[in-house]
Amino acid sequence: MSLVLRLSNVSLERGGNTIVDNVSWEVTSDQRWVILGPNGAGKTSILELAAAWEVPTSGTALVLGEDLATGDPEEIRPRVGLASSGMAKRIPPTEIVVDAVVTAAYAAAERRGEVYEDIDLRRARRVLTEWRLEGLTNREVGTLSEGEQKRLQIARSIMTDPEVLLLDEPSAGLDLGMREELMSMLSAFASSSTAPAIIMVTHHVEEIPRGFTHALLLANGRVVAAGPLNETLTSDNLTKAFGVSVDVVNNNGRFSAAARPQ
């Protein structure tokens, strides 16, 4: 087990606002974290720090042992897998599915006629099979359903065998069936001893797959609670984070939350 991320009193300011406020947090390679919090809490900003796309305004951030203030982000980023709608938008809709995965190995968003190594193409096909996209390898990305698009983003983000996988709202916009299919695949992946550390942002406790181990609750850029899932996802903590009185239920490792009756 090794240290993947260490934030020590990290703050991030943008446009005169403190959007991450004195956050201290550690993630090790065997942990699978969910980051929860209301809109604007700073979840994506923390993911951007972990992906070496941002540098703290103050405090110290170590990503895979590299200090973001002094390390070369170009060396850190290939070691981090990031699946987000922002990354998805960079891939042209006419890109072929297998190319959208293999280009990750070359830090590119689209294929421009390059010839790729067989070993990379084989890995891309293997990853596509793992994420149940093997029948779609020659389709254009723009023709995929929302659920298939989400799985493609994850397949692309693990193409490079990252040491940490960052998922920004992987279930957003999915119907119940698609969400549950993705949940079961993420569960299996998170439970594998060979998987990297995982940090997943979500708005909903219902979207936490089994196999996730820890939760970071944020509000207004600050940590409300952090630690093992069962200890952290309490009604009190969620009430504090979201500012509404909620009851949280744990159904054999899957959570649900609803407003407390007045």
Ligand SMILES: Nc1ncnc2c1ncn2[C@@H]1O[C@H](COP(=O)(O)OP(=O)(O)OP(=O)(O)O)[C@@H](O)[C@H]1O
């Ligand atoms: N470039 C910027 N300049 C000023 N404020 C910004 C900038 N980028 C983000 N913010 C603000 O920082 C806060 C945190 O944003 P962030 O996207 O990290 O939150 P979030 O928890 O991921 O939100 P959501 O759940 O809505 O996606 C928000 O209030 C946002 O408006």
